[in-house]
Amino acid sequence: MPPSNYTYPAKKKERGRKDIATLDISQSLIDQAIQGNSESFETIVRLTQSGIYNLAFRILNNREEAQDATQEAFVKLYQALPSFRGEARFTSWFYRIATNVCLDCYRRNKKKRENTAPEYMEHLLLLLTSNGQNSNPEQIYQDKQKLLRLQKAIDELPVKYRTVIVLRHMEGFSYQEIAEIMQVPVQTVGTFLYRGKAVLLKKLNSSKEGGIRVERV
Amino acid sequence: MKECKWTHHDVTAYLDHQLSDLKEELLKQHLKTCNHCQQLREEYDELNHLLVQLPREPVPEDLTKNIMSTIQPLANLQKASIEETNQELSWWGFLLRGIPLLVSFSMIGVITWIIYLGQKYTWQETPLLVWQSITQMWNGFWSILHLAGNKFSQFFYTTWDTAFTLPERSTGPLLSKFNLLLTKATAYQKVIELTILAVVAWIIIALITAFISSRICFDHGEERI
Ligand SMILES: [Zn+2]
Numbered sequence: 001m002p003p004s005n006y007t008y009p010a011k012k013k014e015r016g017r018k019d020i021a022t023l024d025i026s027q028s029l030i031d032q033a034i035q036g037n038s039e040s041f042e043t044i045v046r047l048t049q050s051g052i053y054n055l056a057f058r059i060l061n062n063r064e065e066a067q068d069a070t071q072e073a074f075v076k077l078y079q080a081l082p083s084f085r086g087e088a089r090f091t092s093w094f095y096r097i098a099t100n101v102c103l104d105c106y107r108r109n110k111k112k113r114e115n116t117a118p119e120y121m122e123h124l125l126l127l128l129t130s131n132g133q134n135s136n137p138e139q140i141y142q143d144k145q146k147l148l149r150l151q152k153a154i155d156e157l158p159v160k161y162r163t164v165i166v167l168r169h170m171e172g173f174s175y176q177e178i179a180e181i182m183q184v185p186v187q188t189v190g191t192f193l194y195r196g197k198a199v200l201l202k203k204l205n206s207s208k209e210g211g212i213r214v215e216r217v
Numbered sequence: 218m219k220e221c222k223w224t225h226h227d228v229t230a231y232l233d234h235q236l237s238d239l240k241e242e243l244l245k246q247h248l249k250t251c252n253h254c255q256q257l258r259e260e261y262d263e264l265n266h267l268l269v270q271l272p273r274e275p276v277p278e279d280l281t282k283n284i285m286s287t288i289q290p291l292a293n294l295q296k297a298s299i300e301e302t303n304q305e306l307s308w309w310g311f312l313l314r315g316i317p318l319l320v321s322f323s324m325i326g327v328i329t330w331i332i333y334l335g336q337k338y339t340w341q342e343t344p345l346l347v348w349q350s351i352t353q354m355w356n357g358f359w360s361i362l363h364l365a366g367n368k369f370s371q372f373f374y375t376t377w378d379t380a381f382t383l384p385e386r387s388t389g390p391l392l393s394k395f396n397l398l399l400t401k402a403t404a405y406q407k408v409i410e411l412t413i414l415a416v417v418a419w420i421i422i423a424l425i426t427a428f429i430s431s432r433i434c435f436d437h438g439e440e441r442i
Contacts, residue, residue, distance in 0.1 A: 036296055038285070045284050050276050057274045067277055074284045078291055124272060150267050168233070169268035175235055190235060194226040201260055 025090045034082050045074060048091070051171055052098045058166040059102040060109075061155055069105045073098035092177040099163060099181055106159055124151060146204070153203040161196030168193055221251055228257045232265060315427020322426070355411065 025044055032040035052073055056066035076097050084093060124147065154162060160182075167173045167181060168189075175193075179186040223244060230236050231244050248255055334343045402409060 036292060038288070038292055041288065041292075042281065042285055045281055049280055049284065050273065053276050053280065054273050063274075063277070066274075067280060067283070070280065071284050071287050075287055075291065078288050123274070146267060147271065150264075151271065154271075165268065169265060170271065170273070175233065190226065190230055193233070194229040197229055197261060197264055198225050201264055204264070205260075 027086060030081065030084060030090065034084075041078065044077075048094060049074075051091075052095075055095070055098060055163075055166055055171065056102045056105075058154075058170070059099075059106055059159060059163055065105060065109065069102045070098075072105070073101045076101060088180060089177070092173065092180050095167070095171070095173070095177075096181045096183070099167075103159065103163070124148065149204055150200065153200045156203075157196055157199060161192050161199070164189060164192040165196050165200075221247070221254065223247060223251075223254050225257065225261075228254060229261055232258065232261055312424070312427050316423055319423050319426040 025047060029040050029043060033044060049070065053066055053070045056069040056073070057063065060066050060069060073094075077094055080097060084090065154165070157165070163182065164178060167178045168175075173181065175186050175189045178189045182189070184192075227236065227240070227244060231241060234241070236244065244254075248258060331343060331347065334346050338346060
């Protein structure tokens with residue numbers, strides 16, 4: 001068990017991944033969208049849809065459902081937009097809406113839910129074979145296996161751990177922002193992340209010789 | 218490598234720079250000597266790298282289009298409600314809505330009054346009685362105004378009074394005609410004054426009624442956007 005006296009000071013250097021989380025939508029664009037300017041809203045859609053769709057896809061593991069959830073999230077956004085007062089960053093505010101939509105959708109269809117997303121696996125395989133021509137075949141094979149195992153392990157994670165990991169490592173949000181998005185204390189974010197990653201690590205290590213300890217390219 | 222006090226939680230938090238400065242420094246020092254924690258750190262670091270490497274799912278081609286078409290009906294609704302709000306707030310809008318109400322209310326009042334008088338006296342006498350009451354009320358109104366002795370209204374009254382009885386010394390074809398008109402008007406001064414004041418009073422009442430009625434009857438109770 002982690003010690004309970006954890007402190008999570010706000011740090012500057014903790015961005016995980018580039019784009020989505022660091023991207024911010026200007027207030028003037030938001031204002032225009034509130035005024036009913038559909039072009040401005042479309043701009044917001046174009047800027048944020050990839051992140052939201054990927055979040056939905058990661059939570060739901062299904063393309064169609066992810067697309068539906070993304071649309072629903074944007075409808076919710078459209079309705080909630082006039083109430084956006086800029087007290088939080090727009091992206092984290094919107095991600096909170098979207099995460100709620102996705103989790104609701106997940107719970108609604110929980111019974112008939114499959115664990116893996118076969119299409120994504122195919123897509124992943126395709127991507128991996130087209131990549132990395134300069135490494136040796138052995139390395140390529142190992143990388144591929146690692147990522148496939150990781151993907152499988154992620155699919156099997158409990159949804160709350162998966163969501164936190166996606167927000168942190170794929171969308172690049174800070175602990176503080178994830179806490180706002182998921183409406184849990186910052187400590188809980190830390191706990192979810194560590195537990196989720198511990199499970200991933202365990203699965204990666206147990207499923208193949210030598211675990212994931214392969215020298216980096 | 219016995220159980221040391223640092224946990225998986227510490228190591229992941231360390232890699233995400235979520236430890237306090239003191240703890241971060243302590244763990245950094247510890248990592249130099251503890252193989253177990255070093256290995257953990259490497260494994261979690263590797264995992265973080267792998268997670269970032271996972272390809273993003275490409276957005277379906279028609280996603281934007283689909284989203285926008287889902288939004289469209291909502292946008293139309295919103296536009297309509299904005300227009301409605303504007304209409305509700307427009308001065309003319311509520312005047313036009315208020316006047317019919319006022320007219321019908323005054324008609325009902327007048328008719329009731331006439332019927333009342335017709336029943337009390339005779340139908341032949343009624344028009345005269347109505348006229349008498351109007352003049353009575355009118356005089357009463359003026360006497361109250363005079364009684365109030367408002368200097369402001371006095372000022373207005375005298376100014377307009379002198380305006381109607383302009384100096385006769387001015388001559389010239391146009392001016393004389395104008396003067397003639399004024400003299401004629403002076404003859405009907407009481408009537409004109411009465412009419413003007415009645416119209417003004419009516420407009421004021423119309424405005425008040427229109428305002429109140431538009432609040433009561435036409436307020437949709439919707440928040441302005
Ligand atoms: Zn140690």
